[in-house]
Amino acid sequence: MSDAHAPVLRMESVRKTFGETVVLRDVDLEVAPHTVTALIGASGSGKSTLLRCANLLEDIDDGAIWLDGEEITDPRADQDAVRRRIGVVFQAYNLFPHMTVLENITLAPRRVHGVSRAEAEERARELLERLGLGGRAGEYPDRLSGGQQQRVAIVRALAVRPRLLLLDEITAALDPELVGEVLAVVRDLKADGMTMVLATHEMGFARDVADQVCFLDGGVVLERGSAEQIFGDPQEERTRQFLRRIVEAGRL
Numbered sequence: 670m671s672d673a674h675a676p677v678l679r680m681e682s683v684r685k686t687f688g689e690t691v692v693l694r695d696v697d698l699e700v701a702p703h704t705v706t707a708l709i710g711a712s713g714s715g716k717s718t719l720l721r722c723a724n725l726l727e728d729i730d731d732g733a734i735w736l737d738g739e740e741i742t743d744p745r746a747d748q749d750a751v752r753r754r755i756g757v758v759f760q761a762y763n764l765f766p767h768m769t770v771l772e773n774i775t776l777a778p779r780r781v782h783g784v785s786r787a788e789a790e791e792r793a794r795e796l797l798e799r800l801g802l803g804g805r806a807g808e809y810p811d812r813l814s815g816g817q818q819q820r821v822a823i824v825r826a827l828a829v830r831p832r833l834l835l836l837d838e839i840t841a842a843l844d845p846e847l848v849g850e851v852l853a854v855v856r857d858l859k860a861d862g863m864t865m866v867l868a869t870h871e872m873g874f875a876r877d878v879a880d881q882v883c884f885l886d887g888g889v890v891l892e893r894g895s896a897e898q899i900f901g902d903p904q905e906e907r908t909r910q911f912l913r914r915i916v917e918a919g920r921l
């Protein structure tokens with residue numbers, strides 16, 4: 670697509686069921702280039718499933734999804750090629766314990782993208798430096814803190830130069846004092862213009878960093894808007910209730 674303003678990701682009327690359970694219903698989403706979309710909502714509201722559908726890790730039951738104007742849910746779409754354009758970071762870092770940081774990061778560029786070892790290592794070292802991990806390339810993951818491991822997982826996702834980055838609760842497994850360093854990385858990536866969709870329980874962070882906030886409730890995007898609007902002037906009672914509970918829990 671040549672239109673610089675066309676959505677990077679678009680979902681239309683997406684429905685996802687697991688057996689009898691409808692997990693996403695009629696989900697519409699548009700993610701503009703160089704923006705951050707935060708998915709918020711109670712546990713089980715469908716945030717992770719939405720991200721997994723966007724990356725084709727889950728098949729959808731109805732609706733359609735486009736990446737850069739190409740319908741990726743079209744059965745003729747090359748799913749592997751689509752996944753190569755989307756970086757994903759999960760709550761669990763999923764680093765290979767028997768590989769060094771550098772090997773973890775260069776695996777996909779070399780094996781999947783056919784990048785030469787020299788080029789893959791150069792890019793990896795550049796990213797490690799940028800994310801404050803210069804000097805860690807030769808370490809094994811278990812020698813790193815949770816926050817450092819998660820930053821390595823982010824570097825690994827960035828190493829293939831993704832068009833879109835999906836971040837699923839990337840701070841959920843971290844000790845509170847390590848959360849900040851990972852969120853700082855997301856802020857930096859936003860400043861660099863990376864397009865991101867993130868599911869998060871870190872409301873303060875969502876309010877600060879997101880251009881668009883979607884509140885999910887029972888698999889429906891019940892309310893969406895700017896961070897200012899959703900956190901400052903929510904229209905739906907369910908959104909107000911959710912945010913009230915967050916405030917009461919001292920998490921906003």
Ligand SMILES: Nc1ncnc2c1ncn2[C@@H]1O[C@H](COP(=O)(O)OP(=O)(O)OP(=O)(O)O)[C@@H](O)[C@H]1O
Binds near residue numbers: 710713715716
């Ligand atoms: N593979 C699966 N099989 C059956 N049900 C599933 C599966 N994955 C998710 N679900 C169900 O789908 C619903 C939405 O789950 P999902 O993980 O997307 O929610 P979430 O908003 O990301 O929750 P959390 O904030 O706890 O991560 C839940 O009811 C969950 O039990």
